[in-house]
Amino acid sequence: MVQYVGVHDLIRLIRLQGIETVLRELAEYIEDDFRRWPAFDKRPRLASHSEHGAIELMPTSDDALYSFKYVNGHPGNTRDGLQTVIAFGMLSDVRTGYPLILSEMTLLTALRTAATSAVAARYLARADSRVLAIIGAGAQSEFQATAFKTLLGIDTVRIYDTDPDATQKFCDNMKNSGLSITIAASSQEAVEGADIITTITADKQMATILSDNMIGAGVHINAVGGDCPGKTELQADILTRGRVFVEYTEQTRLEGELQQMPEDFQVTELWEIIAGNKKGRRSARDITIFDSVGFATEDFSALRYLRDKVSGTSFCKTLDLLANPEDPRNLFGLLNSSVPDEECSFE
Template sequence: MSLHTTKIAPSPMAFVPFVSVDHMMQLVHRIGVRPMLRGLAEYIEEDFKRWALFDKVPRVASHSQAGVIELMPTSDGEVYGFKYVNGHPANTKGGLQTVTAFGLLSNVATGYPALLSEMTLLTALRTAATSAMVARALAPETDTMAVIGNGAQSEFQSLAMAELCGIKKLRLYDIDRAASEKLARNLSETGLEVTICAAPEEAVEGAGILTTCTADKQYATILTDNMVGAGVHVNAIGGDCPGKTELHPDILERGDVFVEYTPQTRIEGEIQQKADDFPVTEMWEVLAGARPGRTSARQITIFDGVGFAVEDFSALRYVRDQLEGTGLGLPLDMLADPDDPRDLFGMLMRAKA
C-alpha cells in the first residue's frame, strides 16, 4: 500500500474498530518492536513531506497544578484525526502512568469515525520514531548515545535510535538509579552496550547524540552549556508544555534548532525561553529538501521536540494499515444506524423491550 493512501471508504457497517491495549501489544509483537519503529518513522516522514496538506494548530491544552490534558487534531483533507493525551508527572507516586492517550481517525467525506485506538503505547512508539527520524537527518555519524532521564520513554528512544541511526552504545543517567537499572535490564537482550553513569556529565562523554527525557513540570537545566560539545546532536524531548524545559538557554544560542510546528514549540518547547523571533527550522523543510540540516562536522543540532498532531495522525494511519488480516480490533457499536437517516427517534422506539 502506498504510504500516501489515506482515504477511508465509507463503511456500510455501524461498527468502529477499536484497538485495545491488549491488541496493540499483540500487534507490536506480530510486527516486532524495531520493525514497527522503522515503519512508524517511514509513515511520519512521508506525512512531513506533504506538510502543506495538513490543518495545523497548536494543541488545545487544559492546564492544572497536577498536569495537563490536551487535544491534538489535524486533517489532510481526506482523513481527520485527533489524540487525547494527558501529562501528570506526579502520577508515578501513586503507581499511575504520567501519560495516557487514545486517538481516532475519521472519514472527512462522511464524518464517520473509522478507527479508535489506545495511544499510550502508540505515543511512546511514535515519539521514539520521530526522534530517530530527525536524528537520522541531523545527527553526526556515531554509535553512542547518552540517555538522561530513564523513565517510560527511554527504552523506545534507545531502540529507535539503534534501528534507524546505528546506535550501539548507551550511557545512562537518572536521578533515580533504579530507573537506569530498569532500563539496562529491559535492554539486556537487545545487543546494546549499556553503561549506567553516576552523573549527567559522565553520561555525555563520547556520545554523539544526547537525549533528554525527563518528566518534572518545571524549568530545569538537565544539560548545562559546558556539557554540550561541538558536533553533537541534542534530542530534547522532555520539555513539552509551558514552564517545562531541560536545556540551559545558552545551548540554544550555540546550536541550530529544529522543531515540528513553530507556533506550538514557542509555547511548549525549549525555545519558550527565547524571544518570539528566535530562529528555528521546521523539520518538514529539511525532509523535503527545502532547507539544510547538518552542514558541518562541528555544528550542534538541537531537536526541540514537543510532539505534534501530524505524528499521531501518521501513527494511527500506520496502525490502521497493519490491522488488515490480523483479527485484531474490537468492533464497537458507536454509530446510530437507522434504516431511514431521518428517523433516529423511530429507531430508538423500535428498540423498546
C-alpha cells in the first residue's frame, strides 16, 4: 500500500502543528538537502506546453529516495475559478522503485517556496533585517510573510498589489500574525525602507516591477514571480548592480530573471553558500538577489519532511495503487483470485 496525504489531512496537520512550526521544520529539510546538493540527480523540468499553459514533471533523486512533482501553470484558470497552479507529488524508494507516499502539493509547494525564500535570505539578507516589502498579494504572499517572520524575525510587512481586493485578502489573512502590516500605494512606496523585497506578481510577461532607482544599498531581493520563460519582474540593471544567486543555473537561465542577461552572466548557486564553499553577503551595502524559480530538490525535501512527519499517523491514508500478487510472476492470477465479490453493477 502507498501512503496518501490529501488536502484535508495536510490542512489538519498544518493547523494542529501551527504553520510556523511546519515552516521551521521544513526549512531544516530544505537546508540539509541544499547542503548535500552534489548527491542529487538533477535535470531541468520536463514541460509540455499548450496554448492554455504548461504541465510539468519535476523529478530528482539521491541514492535512497526518488521524487517527482506534477505541476501545471495555466494563467487563464482564475477566470474559471480554478487555481493557476496545482500540484501533487510522490516519493519513492530507489532500491525497489516502489512508491512510498503520494501527496497533494499545491499547499506543500506554497510552503516549500516560502521556506526556500527564507532559507536563502538567512544567508543573503542583512542579519538586522526587520522590514519586508511584498509586491504581489496573490496565493504565495501570506506564506512569504509568515516564513520571513518565523525564520528571519521580520516584524513589519509593506504590501502592494494593483488589485485592492488582493491586498485586503492579504491583510485579513495576516491580521492575527503578529506582523505590523502597511498597505502601500505603489511598488515604489512599498520598497522604501525595506530590508528585504519579495516580488511575487502573476503577470506572464516581461514586466518591470522593480526598477534600478528603487533599490538602495544593502537590500536583499527575493525574486520569486519571474519563474517561467517570458516572465520577469526586475529591470536588468538591478541584476548587474547586485550579486545574483540561483538554485540550478541551467534552469534559471531559461525561466528566471536571468532570461534578460547574456548566457555567461556570472551567478552563484545557493547550495554553495549553504555548504560553506562560497560567501553570500559580503558587506552591509551589498545588493543580493535570489533569482528563484523553484527546483525539484525543494519538492524532494518537502516530501521527505512530510513522510517523516506523518508516516503511521492519522494524517495519512493508504491507497491500493500497487498490484502485488503473492508470486510476482503471477499477475494474471490476481484476476482469478479471492478478491471479494462485492455487490456491484456496471453501468
